[in-house]
Amino acid sequence: MSGHGTPEPLRSMKAAPLKGEAHVPGDKSISHRSLILGAMAVGETRITGLLDGEDVLRTADAMRAFGAEVIEHGPGNWSVHGVGVGGFREPEDVVDCGNAGTGVRLIMGAMATTPITATFTGDASLRSRPMGRVTDPMALFGAQSYGRRGGRLPMTVVGAESPVPVRYKTPMPSAQVKSAVLLAGLNAPGETVVIEAEPTRDHSERMLRGFGADLSVVDTPEGRVITLKGHPELQPQTIDVPRDPSSAAFPVCAALIVEGSDVLVPNIGLNPTRAGLFETLRDMGADLTYENMREEGGEPVADLRARFSPDMKGIEVPPERAASMIDEYPILSVVASFASGVTSMHGVKELRVKESDRIDAMAKGLRANGVTVEEGEDWWEVTGLGAHGVPGGATVQARLDHRIAMSFLCLGMASANPVTVDDAAPVRTSFPVFEPLMTTLGARFERLNTP
Ligand SMILES: O=C(O)C1=C[C@@H](OP(=O)(O)O)[C@@H](O)[C@H](O)C1
Numbered sequence: 001m002s003g004h005g006t007p008e009p010l011r012s013m014k015a016a017p018l019k020g021e022a023h024v025p026g027d028k029s030i031s032h033r034s035l036i037l038g039a040m041a042v043g044e045t046r047i048t049g050l051l052d053g054e055d056v057l058r059t060a061d062a063m064r065a066f067g068a069e070v071i072e073h074g075p076g077n078w079s080v081h082g083v084g085v086g087g088f089r090e091p092e093d094v095v096d097c098g099n100a101g102t103g104v105r106l107i108m109g110a111m112a113t114t115p116i117t118a119t120f121t122g123d124a125s126l127r128s129r130p131m132g133r134v135t136d137p138m139a140l141f142g143a144q145s146y147g148r149r150g151g152r153l154p155m156t157v158v159g160a161e162s163p164v165p166v167r168y169k170t171p172m173p174s175a176q177v178k179s180a181v182l183l184a185g186l187n188a189p190g191e192t193v194v195i196e197a198e199p200t201r202d203h204s205e206r207m208l209r210g211f212g213a214d215l216s217v218v219d220t221p222e223g224r225v226i227t228l229k230g231h232p233e234l235q236p237q238t239i240d241v242p243r244d245p246s247s248a249a250f251p252v253c254a255a256l257i258v259e260g261s262d263v264l265v266p267n268i269g270l271n272p273t274r275a276g277l278f279e280t281l282r283d284m285g286a287d288l289t290y291e292n293m294r295e296e297g298g299e300p301v302a303d304l305r306a307r308f309s310p311d312m313k314g315i316e317v318p319p320e321r322a323a324s325m326i327d328e329y330p331i332l333s334v335v336a337s338f339a340s341g342v343t344s345m346h347g348v349k350e351l352r353v354k355e356s357d358r359i360d361a362m363a364k365g366l367r368a369n370g371v372t373v374e375e376g377e378d379w380w381e382v383t384g385l386g387a388h389g390v391p392g393g394a395t396v397q398a399r400l401d402h403r404i405a406m407s408f409l410c411l412g413m414a415s416a417n418p419v420t421v422d423d424a425a426p427v428r429t430s431f432p433v434f435e436p437l438m439t440t441l442g443a444r445f446e447r448l449n450t451p
């Protein structure tokens with residue numbers, strides 16, 4: 001598992017023009033939810049296109065520990081025989097969610113209204129992340145939790161004996177917190193209500209409805225109000241997981257900064273709660289087009305075509321767009337380094353509690369590679385050096401963060417000198433085929449024994 005093995009240093013050298021098609025893996029958010037909702041349905045859910053990244057494999061193991069039958073039939077092809085809402089059994093051992101914030105937080109929610117006890121842990125990154133944001137609303141349902149100081153893992157959650165429904169306004173924009181409350185609400189009587197001031201990714205709402213839950217979403221002056229009726233019998237589904245826009249971001253952004261590139265990234269979901277990066281890149285003047293726009297499973301889908309864009313300009317990224325591109329700021333900051341002028345990113349303090357403090361990780365690594373970065377608690381600014389202006393040449397720390405590792409590997413494809421990442425193992429959490437896929441397009445990597 002990432003974070004426990006030998007570090008895998010990887011150097012990224014100037015790439016050849018990136019050309020061809022990039023078939024990126026399945027969506028991580030939807031993959032976690034497919035397994036969890038499949039485990040809470042009655043009968044067999046079939047899944048194709050499931051991401052086989054380590055984060056999702058941990059969730060599959062966790063669902064087995066809670067009593068569901070989870071079987072891999074072949075690459076991406078899975079079945080889950082669910083135990084029904086309220087049917088989880090008590091895990092016999094500690095549940096290790098690895099590197100996955102989404103996995104642990106959604107599973108805590110899913111079990112918090114069933115009278116069982118479970119202890120959760122994860123790798124060094126996950127053990128440093130705040131869990132109070134989920135255990136606070138779980139306490140309102142009647143669950144108890146005992147963790148390390150600061151609400152850190154390892155943590156034991158004692159599910160509520162007689163859960164009560166909850167009305168909860170999320171204190172920060174977080175789809176994980178929203179989803180944990182909705183999943184807990186499944187096994188509470190009456191109506192559970194979540195209110196979010198800023199809309200976040202809505203996969204849980206769409207999928208809960210798909211599984212047959214009674215759920216309504218209303219936009220009000222207070223924010224988005226989501227109401228779920230408790231105690232549904234969830235119906236098993238057949239799910240084809242769409243490709244992950246957050247993974248698509250890497251070949252797209254690499255193509256924009258590597259001279260001579262022209263890359264097609266087919267079948268990417270453009271759900272508006274996820275597509276903020278692509279709009280931002282277009283606002284910066286990127287040659288990024290949506291081809292073959294269509295609807296699949298009720299969601300907009302397109303093939304993304306990205307070509308080398310030497311004339312991109314820095315912009316102020318609208319803060320209200322932050323939730324729809326929260327995982328994409330690291331790679332955006334790489335693109336911003338190759339634009340001209342300043343790109344400023346505000347309203348992004350959530351970046352400080354991801355797999356790493358992503359503002360700090362990117363700021364330190366970009367500075368080491370010759371880029372000027374200013375930062376405050378909830379904002380940062382990157383001063384671009386133009387299409388050929390980034391020196392590169394440094395070794396950076398990935399900090400057990402897949403998106404930091406992949407972002408700096410993309411930087412090295414276009415900078416004057418190679419960029420080395422001290423440990424690329426975390427890439428396997430979300431994008432296990434990143435290295436071969438990017439190599440096929442024209443990237444050049446060198447594996448090192450020591451960074
Ligand atoms: O719900 C989800 O699937 C996710 C929500 C986001 O986290 P937050 O809820 O902490 O913003 C995102 O960063 C994460 O990669 C996936």
Ligand SMILES: C=C(OP(=O)(O)O)C(=O)O
Pocket residue numbers: 028099100101102103327354355403430
């Ligand atoms: C923040 C992320 O994931 P998680 O919170 O699930 O660890 C991510 O994938 O960028």
